[in-house]
Amino acid sequence: MNQTDIVEKLTKWMTEFVEVPNEKLGSFPPCPYARQARINNNIDIKFAEISEFSDMVRESKTTLENKEVVVVCFNHHNINPVELQEWVSKMNEMLMPMNYVILEDHPHSPEYVNGIHMNFGECGLLVIQKLNKLNNASDLLREKGYYANWSQQDLDSVVTWRYK
Numbered sequence: 439m440n441q442t443d444i445v446e447k448l449t450k451w452m453t454e455f456v457e458v459p460n461e462k463l464g465s466f467p468p469c470p471y472a473r474q475a476r477i478n479n480n481i482d483i484k485f486a487e488i489s490e491f492s493d494m495v496r497e498s499k500t501t502l503e504n505k506e507v508v509v510v511c512f513n514h515h516n517i518n519p520v521e522l523q524e525w526v527s528k529m530n531e532m533l534m535p536m537n538y539v540i541l542e543d544h545p546h547s548p549e550y551v552n553g554i555h556m557n558f559g560e561c562g563l564l565v566i567q568k569l570n571k572l573n574n575a576s577d578l579l580r581e582k583g584y585y586a587n588w589s590q591q592d593l594d595s596v597v598t599w600r601y602k
Contacts, residue, residue, distance in 0.1 A: 534600075
């Protein structure tokens with residue numbers, strides 16, 4: 439996995455998809471906060487092997503004192519989507535009480551919101567953030583109508599579980 443190539447593709451995906459308003463999402467971009475975080479250099483992109491995930495999570499807790507998001511890129515061929523989801527779920531059980539959360543993106547586990555394919559697709563991603571900041575941002579988006587076009591299933595799989 440060429441790291442320079444992945445960073446370029448990730449940045450392109452963000453600028454051409456994640457940050458762009460979409461009619462099917464109520465004219466909101468898939469992530470309304472991504473552009474500002476990228477422009478302000480508040481996204482730390484790291485690379486890891488599957489065996490290094492736990493170390494990356496530990497390091498990310500320190501990084502998140504100065505950044506909004508840590509994105510860990512990994513070779514998705516080295517872990518299947520179910521194993522990744524199980525690992526992230528176990529980690530979140532430990533992390534969420536400490537105010538951290540991991541969101542995962544595996545190319546072989548397609549994620550759709552209102553018919554829009556949301557996955558990066560080039561490699562797997564772990565997106566690590568402070569839980570309270572993410573939930574506060576979600577609350578503000580809810581007030582603005584961001585989730586109006588989302589199904590309950592989409593809401594539950596992406597948002598609702600983080601509040602438990």
